[in-house]
Amino acid sequence: MASNLKYLAIMDFTTIIGLEIHVQLQTKTKLFCGCPTTFNPDQPNIQTCPVCLGLPGALPVMNRDAFALSLKTAMALNLELANFTKWDRKQYYYPDLPKGYQISQYDLPFSSKGWLEIDVPSTGETRRIRIIRAHLEEDAGKNLHDESGRGSDSQVDLNRAGTPLLEIVSEPDLRTAEEAKTYMEEMRLLLLAIGVSDCNMQEGSMRCDANVNLHVHENGETIPTPIVEVKNLNSFRFLEAAIEFEVKRQCAEWQRTHIRMGAPGGYKTTRGFDPNRGVTFEQRGKEEAADYRYFPDPDLVPVTVTDEQLVAIRSTLVEFPAARRRRYQQQLGLSAYDARVIADQGAEFANYFDAVTSLCGDGKQAANWLTQDVLREMNERRLSISEFPISSALLGALLVRVTKSELTIKAAREVFATLLKEWEEQEVAPSAERIEAIIKERGLATVNDTGAIESVVMAVIGRNEKAVADLRAGKMQAIGAIVGQVMKELKGADAKVVRQMILDKVGIS
Amino acid sequence: MLTTQDVLKVAELGRLKLDDEEVAKFAGQLGGILDYVAVLDEVDVSNVAPMAHVADVANVFREDVVVASLPRAASLSNAPKTDGKFFLVPQILEHA
Amino acid sequence: MSLVTSTTSELLGQLASRSVSAVEVTQSYLDAIQRRDGQVGALLSVTADSALAQAAEVDRRRAAGEAVGALAGLPIVLKDNICTQGIKTTCASKMLKDFVPPYDAHVATRLKQADAILLGKANLDEFAMGSSSENSALGKTVNPWSFEHAAGGSSGGSAAAVSAGFAPLALGSDTGGSIRQPASFCGVVGLKPTYGRVSRFGLVAYASSLDQIGPFARDVSGAALLLDAISGHDRRDSTSVDAPPTLTAATVEQPLSGLRVGIAREHFVAGLDPEVEAAVRRAVEVYKSLGATIVDISLPHSKYAIAVYYLIACSEASSNLARYDGVHYGHRATEFSNLVEMYKASRSEGFGDEVKRRIMLGAYALSAGYYDAYYLKALKVRRLIRQDFDAAFQNVDVIASPVNPTPAFKLGEMTADPLKMYLADIYTISANLAGLPGISIPAGMSASGLPIGLQLLAAPFEEEKLLRAARMFEREHGPAPMSWKSGV
Numbered sequence A: 001m002a003s004n005l006k007y008l009a010i011m012d013f014t015t016i017i018g019l020e021i022h023v024q025l026q027t028k029t030k031l032f033c034g035c036p037t038t039f040n041p042d043q044p045n046i047q048t049c050p051v052c053l054g055l056p057g058a059l060p061v062m063n064r065d066a067f068a069l070s071l072k073t074a075m076a077l078n079l080e081l082a083n084f085t086k087w088d089r090k091q092y093y094y095p096d097l098p099k100g101y102q103i104s105q106y107d108l109p110f111s112s113k114g115w116l117e118i119d120v121p122s123t124g125e126t127r128r129i130r131i132i133r134a135h136l137e138e139d140a141g142k143n144l145h146d147e148s149g150r151g152s153d154s155q156v157d158l159n160r161a162g163t164p165l166l167e168i169v170s171e172p173d174l175r176t177a178e179e180a181k182t183y184m185e186e187m188r189l190l191l192l193a194i195g196v197s198d199c200n201m202q203e204g205s206m207r208c209d210a211n212v213n214l215h216v217h218e219n220g221e222t223i224p225t226p227i228v229e230v231k232n233l234n235s236f237r238f239l240e241a242a243i244e245f246e247v248k249r250q251c252a253e254w255q256r257t258h259i260r261m262g263a264p265g266g267y268k269t270t271r272g273f274d275p276n277r278g279v280t281f282e283q284r285g286k287e288e289a290a291d292y293r294y295f296p297d298p299d300l301v302p303v304t305v306t307d308e309q310l311v312a313i314r315s316t317l318v319e320f321p322a323a324r325r326r327r328y329q330q331q332l333g334l335s336a337y338d339a340r341v342i343a344d345q346g347a348e349f350a351n352y353f354d355a356v357t358s359l360c361g362d363g364k365q366a367a368n369w370l371t372q373d374v375l376r377e378m379n380e381r382r383l384s385i386s387e388f389p390i391s392s393a394l395l396g397a398l399l400v401r402v403t404k405s406e407l408t409i410k411a412a413r414e415v416f417a418t419l420l421k422e423w424e425e426q427e428v429a430p431s432a433e434r435i436e437a438i439i440k441e442r443g444l445a446t447v448n449d450t451g452a453i454e455s456v457v458m459a460v461i462g463r464n465e466k467a468v469a470d471l472r473a474g475k476m477q478a479i480g481a482i483v484g485q486v487m488k489e490l491k492g493a494d495a496k497v498v499r500q501m502i503l504d505k506v507g508i509s
Numbered sequence B: 001m002l003t004t005q006d007v008l009k010v011a012e013l014g015r016l017k018l019d020d021e022e023v024a025k026f027a028g029q030l031g032g033i034l035d036y037v038a039v040l041d042e043v044d045v046s047n048v049a050p051m052a053h054v055a056d057v058a059n060v061f062r063e064d065v066v067v068a069s070l071p072r073a074a075s076l077s078n079a080p081k082t083d084g085k086f087f088l089v090p091q092i093l094e095h096a
Numbered sequence C: 001m002s003l004v005t006s007t008t009s010e011l012l013g014q015l016a017s018r019s020v021s022a023v024e025v026t027q028s029y030l031d032a033i034q035r036r037d038g039q040v041g042a043l044l045s046v047t048a049d050s051a052l053a054q055a056a057e058v059d060r061r062r063a064a065g066e067a068v069g070a071l072a073g074l075p076i077v078l079k080d081n082i083c084t085q086g087i088k089t090t091c092a093s094k095m096l097k098d099f100v101p102p103y104d105a106h107v108a109t110r111l112k113q114a115d116a117i118l119l120g121k122a123n124l125d126e127f128a129m130g131s132s133s134e135n136s137a138l139g140k141t142v143n144p145w146s147f148e149h150a151a152g153g154s155s156g157g158s159a160a161a162v163s164a165g166f167a168p169l170a171l172g173s174d175t176g177g178s179i180r181q182p183a184s185f186c187g188v189v190g191l192k193p194t195y196g197r198v199s200r201f202g203l204v205a206y207a208s209s210l211d212q213i214g215p216f217a218r219d220v221s222g223a224a225l226l227l228d229a230i231s232g233h234d235r236r237d238s239t240s241v242d243a244p245p246t247l248t249a250a251t252v253e254q255p256l257s258g259l260r261v262g263i264a265r266e267h268f269v270a271g272l273d274p275e276v277e278a279a280v281r282r283a284v285e286v287y288k289s290l291g292a293t294i295v296d297i298s299l300p301h302s303k304y305a306i307a308v309y310y311l312i313a314c315s316e317a318s319s320n321l322a323r324y325d326g327v328h329y330g331h332r333a334t335e336f337s338n339l340v341e342m343y344k345a346s347r348s349e350g351f352g353d354e355v356k357r358r359i360m361l362g363a364y365a366l367s368a369g370y371y372d373a374y375y376l377k378a379l380k381v382r383r384l385i386r387q388d389f390d391a392a393f394q395n396v397d398v399i400a401s402p403v404n405p406t407p408a409f410k411l412g413e414m415t416a417d418p419l420k421m422y423l424a425d426i427y428t429i430s431a432n433l434a435g436l437p438g439i440s441i442p443a444g445m446s447a448s449g450l451p452i453g454l455q456l457l458a459a460p461f462e463e464e465k466l467l468r469a470a471r472m473f474e475r476e477h478g479p480a481p482m483s484w485k486s487g488v
């Protein structure tokens, strides 16, 4: 790799990346049959029927919800929706594809021409990534390969075969591995926010193919190198690593061959990514350009979409993560960092934040609590926000006392911690009544009554003759013990006020 | 007449293995049929939309409701090779 | 009269009055199969035990006064490309010779609901590709009228079974004439319904946009009864039209007044056998004598139908048959070096030549660089063919024509030259391309003693009109003769 790095330094080039993201839609049943879509690798071939097994004579019928979720996604991605769409067969042979073709969409996808904005962390730049199209298709099953190298049979599990899959194809607008990763992360947040997919990457619900090549700038000319499609990347880390590897590899390849895209030997190739070694490897030969022989599936009929349907679906859309981040920064004055932390936790967390903010009237205060206290306690206990025992209403009720200066932040933290402790150890459900009781029991309420403070100060001075004498003798550190004793009795008092009053009473102001 | 290469190409697309004799036979037969269908060249279709479906049906959906799948034994019952859980195929080579 | 020479309605009457039991009826047909199918080869499998059990159950329910279905006790055979749960469905292919579907086709379910008795599965051209039933890998069907002649195809086994008295009813499938042509060769009634009228769920696909299941019977009313039993909307077939089942049996005896019969000038050209032409002309005279108006029409694009048909049908077939790769079901070769070689060896061993030809032709028509010139062009001309019919049916109720240019040809006569065989489909193919209902009814015999059929076509979803018109002719001409009178 050292020699590759050398090319990186001396070559002038731009990296060109386009992503094809595949997302499983969150339907109960498969795209064309009533089999469940549950992830179930331990019980292979139990979610199959004549349709998804591709048995002779079985016929597909489109899942209504899958199509509706597709439309919803397309709207969120600013895609234009077609009034007429149809399904095509993409023909190739593979053991996880029981019919010998995948039902997909070819020349008339249901949506095209959209975009998704991303905020690139390292540059702080906002980039609009264009989306060519999104189309609906069926997933294949799963082949399990014998890894022993002994050449045993591969196993085929068709539980996943026929699961509804949305393919979202970006323009080659991405320029770095970081941008590609950010784009995929943003896509995931958005899809989670609108509830169309669980985007579980370990289970393969979201994965992508990255098309990568270089535009080499040489002698005033820009020369595209052959495109490489890296297939089936199912984590952000792999995506980033695969692109970084490809850039280095393609640089070296260019230096070695100077083959440009379209020239003899300059065909698009397909590669896999080996996460263990962090390298890509060739999957399909260069010369074997696939001929998928797409044609309209005669077993399925077209779909037409009316404007009324579009309006109805649009009304179900929620606020997207990017819009939330913008709102948090512009309207609530949050830092870009805090806005991202909150919005990126998902819609439920962000909704919780919105509720606390509206109750306590202080977005920054709420953000501090959410990004520090709430997230910390959730993570420690492995709870999701919906499982968190202190509801947004309770936290709002606690924080409103802070914003009204009825409670110090420190005191509020003690209430918060006590609520959690009681919930955990004594199974006491946090409630508004408990908040009041804890404040009372522990004397946490802010004490603004100078008379009350004065009497406690006088009493403490009275029983600490030695400390008072030291103080009068100029040993200022002696005041700590006196303040401490006052504060112990008057938790809600302001320590600065107490300190000043002691100095006044002792007569050294 | 189709060329030998044409026949081999479509045989590959159809995942068929042909011996030389078959290639020659199919080259003649398929060539004859293709010569015949060239009769369509004389039809002007410049303003005609393709007709993939003869019935005027659109927007056919099923509701997203689970229907019982087949028992695994039934799904695998016609499999040429199975271990009782999976369909088995000769090793698939991922690494070229 | 013997039970096996009876028409459907005669049998139903006897069964309803309990002058004969379903078991007796079933047994007589099983006996006929036992005696003669060795010569005819109509059936690939006979389900005698389950048939007799089913018949006994129908008898029991009748005796107990319980409700029974519309076809209660009537034996039937199904073309062996219609899936039957637990009963082999082979498509007459080595590829599926051991395939046992874990599910029933929609029509099979409907027949069970109607209490028809399944006697067995009928031979066909492999995957319904052919016009003679000679392209079967699992058996040879001959014409019951003459063993040297073809029964026609691809539903040759179904047609021969009804003709030979092995069953009063049968189901076939018609993609380019595969019900009507064997019906005409064997001298029985065969109906191809409007595309979308009968669910294709469970029909092993040949060409999905053309395939349609339909009935065979000895007379028009039998065909009507069976159509009514199998037609109607099915949610499992997206191309099934959302219309209630037909009620043709109730009206089939009512003649049509003011019937307009169209005669297309393109149908009477060189290549048409004089005896066939004479039979059709006589039939037209019959209609005239019944008060019908004869209207000359033109179907200018019909001469392109064969080219369009073979491009579309083979394209779809090449895709529909991709699933037979020896992985999930069907034949798997034993000798291969890797996965791709396994696919190729399994498919090359499992498919016969006609299937291979169509797969390759279809792959060619859909392949990069040829799609527009072949497949897409064919889809466009298909629309012109449909438009010809739409225009014609503005002026006529039915179109009368030959079914096939000749009576049944000799076995082996067509196998050497596939194109010659394809060209004989000229009269039947357009109905599939346009999605029309069409019927073949017996209209005479050739001098050599082979049946000749008359084809009637109607506008989409006009099955009622089509069957009433067919029945008008049948009433004058007489019912289909049995191919085997002696010894029955």
Ligand SMILES: [Mg+2]
Residues within 6 Å of the ligand: A104, A137, A167
């Ligand atoms: Mg795709």
Ligand SMILES: [Zn+2]
Residues within 6 Å of the ligand: A030, A033, A034, A035, A047, A048, A049, A050, A051, A052, A053, A162
């Ligand atoms: Zn299924």
